[in-house]
């Protein structure tokens with residue numbers, strides 16, 4: 001920073017105290033605190049000084065109360081705006097990892113609120129008045145819903161896989177098909193997790209075909225377990241073969257080894273009853289003979305971020321005793337939300353309405369289209385001459401790796417820029433940026449020369465429409481301080 005004293009600049013800029021005494025600034029101090037306002041004044045004045053040193057002309061107006069107050073207010077609003085904010089997810093991907101995956105039902109939010117604001121029996125067994133185990137709040141429910149003997153919960157499914165491998169296969173070999181050495185977005189790679197868990201990956205078969213005999217031949221003295229990873233975010237099609245789970249389980253058991261399945265999404269109900277593509281359930285996988293199954297809490301299950309491990313009691317108990325479990329455990333908020341969400345599965349008739357993930361996935365196509373037609377005029381008015389708005393058919397995705405090839409018919413608003421002066425790409429990016437700059441940022445996708453808003457996940461129509469009046473399409477980012 002240039003710290004040259006320039007007497008002219010010092011004379012032109014008001015002193016911090018003088019700004020602080022302006023009545024409008026006093027009002028800001030009441031709202032945001034004296035300290036925060038002084039900090040904002042200092043940084044505003046220092047930026048003005050810097051700009052002047054660099055040769056910018058400072059109009060007299062910029063030094064007066066209205067302009068200073070406006071800038072201070074904007075600064076303070078920005079400083080106190082939360083970083084983690086709600087957005088409108090109009091990407092068409094229902095379980096969008098970058099946008100927070102599953103939305104919690106009201107029942108879960110109430111449960112979280114209660115344990116956040118009051119003491120609770122997190123690790124306290126009320127009947128004997130003795131120390132308890134935090135897993136007990138969900139273990140019986142998970143056992144009931146999946147048919148498992150036992151269950152435990154950790155921070156996410158990546159942690160679940162890590163914990164299972166580190167407990168059962170440290171310094172040993174884990175046999176996996178070459179067709180399942182997957183990478184999930186956000187740097188979850190099966191080979192890397194294996195290495196971190198301290199076990200050796202023994203790849204068998206080929207990318208498209210792995211037979212039971214491939215597993216059989218690989219089993220040796222160092223084998224700890226056989227593992228299957230659900231092909232969650234890709235599909236291998238054509239000339240393919242994978243040994244069925246039942247046969248892998250039988251082989252593992254004949255050799256005295258556990259058979260572990262990482263299901264990824266792991267829906268707790270058969271989704272085909274809702275007209276959705278079928279996804280394997282933990283209960284089916286366990287029925288096929290898997291000894292342990294791992295899956296996420298915030299994918300198709302529709303709950304909080306968590307990694308769930310269900311299966312044979314003896315193995316689950318060994319896992320719980322691993323010190324790594326302590327490092328990967330979930331907090332009371334996660335447990336409260338998970339318990340409430342799991343309880344909804346006891347009332348399957350209500351599930352499609354009460355569980356937001358399922359409600360959005362099963363939203364009737366006709367409703368989404370009607371919604372598009374209702375809000376289209378407001379969006380067209382907000383963008384004015386900048387873009388042409390039309391209602392177009394599209395396909396939503398489940399997201400988070402589930403069912404990558406199956407798409408859900410939906411309807412979108414397509415915003416095609418009309419001004420092509422600076423190139424279509426620039427106009428589109430500016431349009432998308434303007435929607436992201438709204439008080440509740442609107443996130444769409446850009447494809448085929450249009451900004452597309454799939455309205456499947458738009459449930460707050462009024463809020464969406466009401467804030468459109470604040471859309472600013474001119475590229476100037478508010479006025480500069482000088």
Ligand SMILES: *Cc1c(COP(=O)(O)O)cnc(C)c1O
Nearest residue numbers: 156157158232263264265296401
């Ligand atoms: C999503 C996924 C994971 C990682 O789960 P997180 O809950 O995101 O940690 C692991 N394995 C599979 C197969 C997955 O689909």
